[in-house]
Amino acid sequence: MALSSAVSMIRSTVLKHLRVTVTCNAHQSALPTFTNIISRGFGGGFLDKDGVTERVLHVTKHFEKIDASKVTPSAHFEKDLGLDSLDVVELVMALEEESAWKS
Amino acid sequence: MTDRRFTGLQRQVLGLYRACLRSIRAKPEEARPSLFAFARSEFERNRNISPRDIQRIEHLLRHGRKLMELLKASEAKGVIFRSG
Numbered sequence: 001m002a003l004s005s006a007v008s009m010i011r012s013t014v015l016k017h018l019r020v021t022v023t024c025n026a027h028q029s030a031l032p033t034f035t036n037i038i039s040r041g042f043g044g045g046f047l048d049k050d051g052v053t054e055r056v057l058h059v060t061k062h063f064e065k066i067d068a069s070k071v072t073p074s075a076h077f078e079k080d081l082g083l084d085s086l087d088v089v090e091l092v093m094a095l096e097e098e099s100a101w102k103s
Numbered sequence: 104m105t106d107r108r109f110t111g112l113q114r115q116v117l118g119l120y121r122a123c124l125r126s127i128r129a130k131p132e133e134a135r136p137s138l139f140a141f142a143r144s145e146f147e148r149n150r151n152i153s154p155r156d157i158q159r160i161e162h163l164l165r166h167g168r169k170l171m172e173l174l175k176a177s178e179a180k181g182v183i184f185r186s187g
Contacts (some may be wrong), residue, residue, distance in 0.1 A: 002147055085109070085113070085117055086117070086120055086143065086147075089117055089120050089121050089124065090124065093120075093121070093124050093125075093128075097128075
């Protein structure tokens, strides 16, 4: 699998998921969380769940508006990390850039 | 797909913010910090408008889209922005 396909896999997973988490998810809280992002499942290929988890956590911890010590895979963007909806848009953009996805 | 958290208008606002951030990414590097700050402050300024004030929100959305189109034009290299 080429790097670009791996990257677009991250991108579509992260993008779809961070947008979709504001919708109803029968099994989990409707609030955006990392668990929602990660639980989509990444299938086979070079990307494994831990690798993507680590990258998402890394970008999030370095996000200037976030207290890195509060970042865990189950953290709620709003309740635990104090982000508002504009911040979440910014964070998604940072994750896209991390994936080196070019618009 | 039902969306319990945001109204249609809120989603348009967030979509506009995202579109603004994307177009700022295409701008020269040195211009980006002030452009990001400007975009964020414009949205912040209107944060507390009542969600029921639909006319005003739609007016602001139109205004924001026009402003974004202006800034996207290649001649526009940035804004002079002083916060506070």
